Amino acid sequence: xxxxxxxxKQFKSGDHTIKPVNDVSFSLxxxxxxxxLGKSGSxxxxxxxxxxxxxxxxxxxxxxxxxxxxxxxxGKLTAYRRNDIGFVFQQYNLxxxxxxxxxxxxPMEFARVRRSxxxxxxxxxxxxxxxxxxxxxxxxxxxxxxxxxxxxIARALANNPKIIxxxxxxxxxxxxxxxxxxxxxxxxxxxxxxxxxxxTHDMALxxxxxxxxxxxxxxxxxxxxxxxxx
Amino acid sequence: MLSVLARSVGNxxxxxxxxxxxxxxxxxxIGLAMSMLVANQAVGDRISALKGxxxxxxxxxxxxxxGFQGGGEPLTAADVTKAKAVAHVSSVTGTLSLRLRTExxxxxxxxxxxxGTAQGGPGGGDGTTSLQSxxxxxxxxxxxxxxxxxxxQGPQGAPGSGNGGNGNGTVRTFTLPVSATGVAGxxxxxxxxxxxxxxxxxSNFAATSTQALVGTTLAQKNNLKxxxxxxxxxxxxxxxxxxxxxxxxxNNGIYLPLAAAQKLTGQTGQIxxxxxxxxxxxxxxxxxxxxxxxxxxTRVDVTAGSRNLDSAVSSLASVQNISLIAFIAALVTAGLIxxxxxxxxxxxxxxxxGVLKAIGAPNRTIGLQFVLEALVLVVIGAVVGTAVAVFSSxxxxxxxxxxNTATAGARGGRGGFGGGGxGGFGGGxxxxxxxxxTIGPGTLLGGLGAVLLIAALGALVxxxxxxxxRPIEVLRGE
Numbered sequence: 001x002x003x004x005x006x007x008x009k010q011f012k013s014g015d016h017t018i019k020p021v022n023d024v025s026f027s028l029x030x031x032x033x034x035x036x037l038g039k040s041g042s043x044x045x046x047x048x049x050x051x052x053x054x055x056x057x058x059x060x061x062x063x064x065x066x067x068x069x070x071x072x073x074x075g076k077l078t079a080y081r082r083n084d085i086g087f088v089f090q091q092y093n094l095x096x097x098x099x100x101x102x103x104x105x106x107p108m109e110f111a112r113v114r115r116s117x118x119x120x121x122x123x124x125x126x127x128x129x130x131x132x133x134x135x136x137x138x139x140x141x142x143x144x145x146x147x148x149x150x151x152x153i154a155r156a157l158a159n160n161p162k163i164i165x166x167x168x169x170x171x172x173x174x175x176x177x178x179x180x181x182x183x184x185x186x187x188x189x190x191x192x193x194x195x196x197x198x199x200t201h202d203m204a205l206x207x208x209x210x211x212x213x214x215x216x217x218x219x220x221x222x223x224x225x226x227x228x229x230x
Numbered sequence: 231m232l233s234v235l236a237r238s239v240g241n242x243x244x245x246x247x248x249x250x251x252x253x254x255x256x257x258x259x260i261g262l263a264m265s266m267l268v269a270n271q272a273v274g275d276r277i278s279a280l281k282g283x284x285x286x287x288x289x290x291x292x293x294x295x296x297g298f299q300g301g302g303e304p305l306t307a308a309d310v311t312k313a314k315a316v317a318h319v320s321s322v323t324g325t326l327s328l329r330l331r332t333e334x335x336x337x338x339x340x341x342x343x344x345x346g347t348a349q350g351g352p353g354g355g356d357g358t359t360s361l362q363s364x365x366x367x368x369x370x371x372x373x374x375x376x377x378x379x380x381x382x383q384g385p386q387g388a389p390g391s392g393n394g395g396n397g398n399g400t401v402r403t404f405t406l407p408v409s410a411t412g413v414a415g416x417x418x419x420x421x422x423x424x425x426x427x428x429x430x431x432x433s434n435f436a437a438t439s440t441q442a443l444v445g446t447t448l449a450q451k452n453n454l455k456x457x458x459x460x461x462x463x464x465x466x467x468x469x470x471x472x473x474x475x476x477x478x479x480x481n482n483g484i485y486l487p488l489a490a491a492q493k494l495t496g497q498t499g500q501i502x503x504x505x506x507x508x509x510x511x512x513x514x515x516x517x518x519x520x521x522x523x524x525x526x527x528t529r530v531d532v533t534a535g536s537r538n539l540d541s542a543v544s545s546l547a548s549v550q551n552i553s554l555i556a557f558i559a560a561l562v563t564a565g566l567i568x569x570x571x572x573x574x575x576x577x578x579x580x581x582x583x584g585v586l587k588a589i590g591a592p593n594r595t596i597g598l599q600f601v602l603e604a605l606v607l608v609v610i611g612a613v614v615g616t617a618v619a620v621f622s623s624x625x626x627x628x629x630x631x632x633x634n635t636a637t638a639g640a641r642g643g644r645g646g647f648g649g650g651g652x653g654g655f656g657g658g659x660x661x662x663x664x665x666x667x668t669i670g671p672g673t674l675l676g677g678l679g680a681v682l683l684i685a686a687l688g689a690l691v692x693x694x695x696x697x698x699x700r701p702i703e704v705l706r707g708e
Contacts, residue, residue, distance in 0.1 A: 045705050054588055054701040075592075081701070082590020093585040093704055097244050098237070107589045109233050155589065167705060 002051070002163055002195055003027040007060030007070075008218075009046055020046040022218030024060070028211070030162065031193040033186050035206040037223070038215035044199040045167055047215060051197065052085050052165045053077045064162060082110050086156025086194075088185075090168035092148040094140035100126060100151045101136045107158040125154040129184060146177035153184060163195045164188065170202055182208050234595060238602035249607060252571050256564055256611025257618065260681050263560035264619035267677045270553040277546050281511040282320075287421050287535040288518055290504035293528055297327060297502070302529075304500040309525055313506055316524050318513040324501040325419040326412035326491050330359035330462060330484075332405050356410075357463040357495040361444075363406040364451035365482045371406050408448065409483040410462070412491030418475075421505045424485060429456035429471030437489040441470040445481035462486070463494045506532075511543070561684045564608070568688030572604050576692045576699075583696050584703030597693035604689030605682065612681050616674065 009021040020043030028034055038044045049055040051062055053069055062069040064084055072080060087093075094103045104122040113121070126136050129150040140148060149169060156164050166185065170178030182205050188194045189210075198205060206212050212223045243249050290313065294302040305324070313322045367375065411419060416431045418424050424431065424443060432441050442462075444454050449472050454460065458469045467486070475481050492498045508517045514534055522532045576583070586596055 049702050049705055052588065054584075054704065078587070078590055078592050081588060087588050087704070089585075089704065093581070093588075095237075095582060095585070097240055105233075106586070106591075110590045110592065110595065115233070159590070 001027065001030055001063075001065055002197075003061075003063040004051070005061045005063070007047075007050055007057045007062060009043075009050060009055070010058050019218045021050060021057070021215075024215075024218075024220040026213060026220060026222070028195055028197065030195055031189050032211060033189040033196050033198075033209045034211040034213065035198045035200055035209040036213045036215055036220070037201060037203075037206050038199075039201065042215045043218050044215050047220075048165050048167055048197070048199050051163075052087060053080050082107060083159050084162050086153075086158070086161040086164040088149070088152050088156050088164060088166035088169045090171040092140075092145070092152045092172075094143075094148055094151055094155070096141035097139060099137045099139055100131065100143060100147075100154075103140055103151055104154045104158055107155060111159050121158065122154070125157055126151070128157075129154045145173050146180065149173060149177075149181050150184070153181070153188075157188070157192075157194075160192075161194065163197065166196065166198045166200075168200055168202075169198060170200070170205055175204070178202070178205070234599050235602055238599050239606050241599070242603045242606040248571075252567065252607055253611045253614065255567055256608060257614035259560050259564040259567060260608075260612045260615030261618035261622070262615075263557050263564065263681065264616050264674075264677045265622055266553045266557035266560060267680075268619065268673060270550055270557060271673055273546055273550045273553060277543055277550065278510070280543055280546070282509060285535060285540075286508040286511045286514055288506040288508060288514065288521060289533050289535070290506060290521065290525065291531045291533070292502070293531050295502075295531075298329065304497070304502065305504060305530065306499050306501060309530070310501065310504060312524050313504055313521060316506075316517060316521050318509050318517045319506055319521070320509045321421075321507045323417055323419075323421060323505045323507075324414060324488065325503055325505070326488055326497065326500060327419070327502040328356040328410040328412065328486075328491060328495055329407040330357050330361070330410050331407050332362055333358045333360055333461070356497070358461075359408055359410075359463075360461040361408045361448060361452050361484070363408050363482055364445075364447040365406055365478065367404055367406050372404065375404050406482075409479075410486055410491060411483060412486050412488035414488040417505075418485070419503060419505055421507055425474050425476070426471040427474045429469065432470055432485065432487055435487040435489060437487075437493045439487040439490045440465065440467050441487060441490075442467040443471045443473050443485040444469050445483050446472055446474050447478065447481040448484065465494055511540075561680055564611070564681060565684035565688040568604050568608060568685045569691055571607070572600060572689050572692035573695065575603070576600065576695045580699050580703050581706065583699040584701050584706075587699070587701035588704045593697040596696045600693045600696055601686060601689040604685060604692070608681065608685035612678055616678070 004024060004026050007021060007024045008019060010017050010019045012018075020041075024047060036044050036047065046055070050057045053062075053072075057070055060070065064080075069077070069080055081087075094100075095106070098106070101119070101122045104125055105118040108118040108121065123133075123136060127133075131147060131150050131154070135143060135147060140151065143151065149172075153164075153169075156166075164185070169185065170181055173181060185196050185198065186208055189196050198209065200206060213220050214223050290305065290309070292300075292302040292305055294300045307324070310322050310324045313319060365371075413419075413424075413432065414435055416423055426443065427446065429443075432439075432443060434441050442460075444452075444460075449455070449469070452460065454469050454472075456469055456471060459466050460469070461467065473481075473485070475483070486494070488501075492500060506517070506521060508514050518532050518534055522530065525532075583596055587593075
């Protein structure tokens with residue numbers, strides 16, 4: 001269960017105060033596939049960073065299963081990002097000189113999982129995102145965009161997170177590959193009961209989600225679309 | 231930990247060209263640092279060796295006496311024991327100087343001038359020998375002989391001087407006495423090893439020993455070879471070796487075992503002078519004072535040898551300082567290189583650091599990874615640099631020493647010390663000799679430890695910078 005209550009973020013830019021996220025509240029049941037839609041610069045990424053504890057909100061609370069993430073100290077935030085959150089980025093953000101498998105093993109290493117266990121689970125996760133065994137030991141910078149995004153999803157899943165936050169996961173992919181990635185994320189909500197929150201401006205992606213929110217000028221509103229693809 | 235190390239090694243060579251260049255620069259800096267450390271140690275060793283070996287002699291004479299001149303009471307074996315007990319004294323050598331009249335000359339003199347009148351060689355003799363002096367008396371010898379004979383007339387010549395006294399100085403044929411030195415080891419009265427050119431050093435130092443060393447010219451004059459015999463006070467002595475003392479005077483002498491010399495001339499237990507070695511040149515003055523106090527200032531005169539070593543030691547000390555400063559400077563340079571390159575690397579990988587933080591890496595893991603990455607570069611640089619240092623340090627040290635002694639010498643000349651100052655320094659430069667450097671495991675470990683420490687310090691700042699990188703960097707566009 002993810003609950004967001006009155007979250008605001010403001011920056012000072014010269015004399016102006018910018019509020020990319022302004023008094024946002026919503027909640028998602030565990031296992032929901034949700035999308036936040038919005039134009040570039042509407043504050044989508046900022047909101048995502050607040051939910052993933054990459055940045056701190058100016059005010060408001062982010063609750064994950066009853067734990068208020070906003071008030072956690074830095075050390076606990078690291079643990080929160082490691083254990084409860086999985087990130088998927090538009091730029092994939094794999095470590096380029098590590099192999100696909102090593103990239104997936106990284107979060108488990110930080111969680112102090114034994115090496116043999118890490119290797120076994122990484123291979124398993126890569127299989128799950130439908131990457132063949134022959135690319136497991138290929139360097140990340142030698143993989144195609146679609147392959148990299150699969151590796152990054154496998155990495156996000158490594159520590160069995162409650163929530164996966166995806167920032168434009170299909171933004172750099174062609175339509176066909178993008179659809180495969182969407183299907184993959186969607187299946188996670190079904191098979192693993194993982195909450196997946198996708199930030200996107202891709203309507204094709206948004207149509208596949210359970211719930212959709214639109215962020216405009218820092219304010220969030222849920223959209224109830226009759227042409228929902230379910 | 232192992233994975234962090236593996237990543238660090240991998241990261242160190244992500245940009246092979248840059249890493250290669252960094253390793254080369256680090257190797258030069260570290261090589262220079264190691265060379266300087268080695269030079270520093272070599273010079274330091276040489277300084278302490280110099281301080282402990284040259285210019286640290288004290289000479290103890292009976293108060294009021296120098297060699298065969300003056301008077302007073304002779305030193306004894308008890309004085310040797312006392313001197314040995316004084317602090318900072320590393321060794322004490324007692325010697326007995328003797329003058330041996332030539333037996334044939336005495337006979338001739340007796341024949342010409344009646345018994346008992348020719349006893350006075352210059353200053354009186356301690357015994358007789360069958361050896362003929364290789365040095366002709368000449369003007370100096372005759373002058374001394376006259377004054378010696380006249381002054382010796384009173385006490386020594388009294389019994390038989392009644393009628394022959396007048397004719398003595400003119401009629402008598404005169405040969406110089408042979409100087410003999412009783413030694414208790416292989417060193418002469420100045421503490422230097424006797425330079426034996428054929429045969430062997432004295433080995434039997436018992437009172438009954440019949441061994442002797444004979445100077446080259448004296449041996450020539452008397453047709454002596456190793457194994458030949460001659461007499462001292464009617465006792466047959468065997469030539470154990472021929473020595474070259476370097477001067478005409480020295481080569482006209484013989485060395486006898488101390489105890490034998492004392493017994494032969496009836497001076498048992500007596501010693502003419504002590505040569506005292508002090509452990510370091512720095513303690514010479516204090517030891518001189520304590521030695522005088524220990525032996526009694528009314529009984530002995532203590533004199534210190536020449537100190538022209540000081541200039542050599544001080545120029546070496548400045549080389550030591552220069553090399554130490556250069557060592558530190560090279561180390562700091564290596565540290566700065568690490569610092570700058572790692573700052574560059576951290577800036578370049580901000581985004582990746584953000585990714586690591588976003589997927590839950592603790593700050594210290596990331597910091598450690600960057601420190602290790604820096605250390606990988608430094609270790610490779612250190613290995614290459616040390617190899618370079620092994621081959622170049624000897625040359626660098628010698629160049630440093632010769633360059634510095636040259637400038638010091640020139641400075642001395644300009645400073646108005648003139649020939650004296652320069653000459654003194656020349657002696658010093660000779661003493662410095664060839665500097666040889668060796669890299670001992672201690673030096674190597676110490677140097678490498680310092681390199682690693684400074685490299686780790688240089689890498690800590692970038693590691694701290696990584697802690698400052700916010701995880702949100704990951705969302706920033708390319």
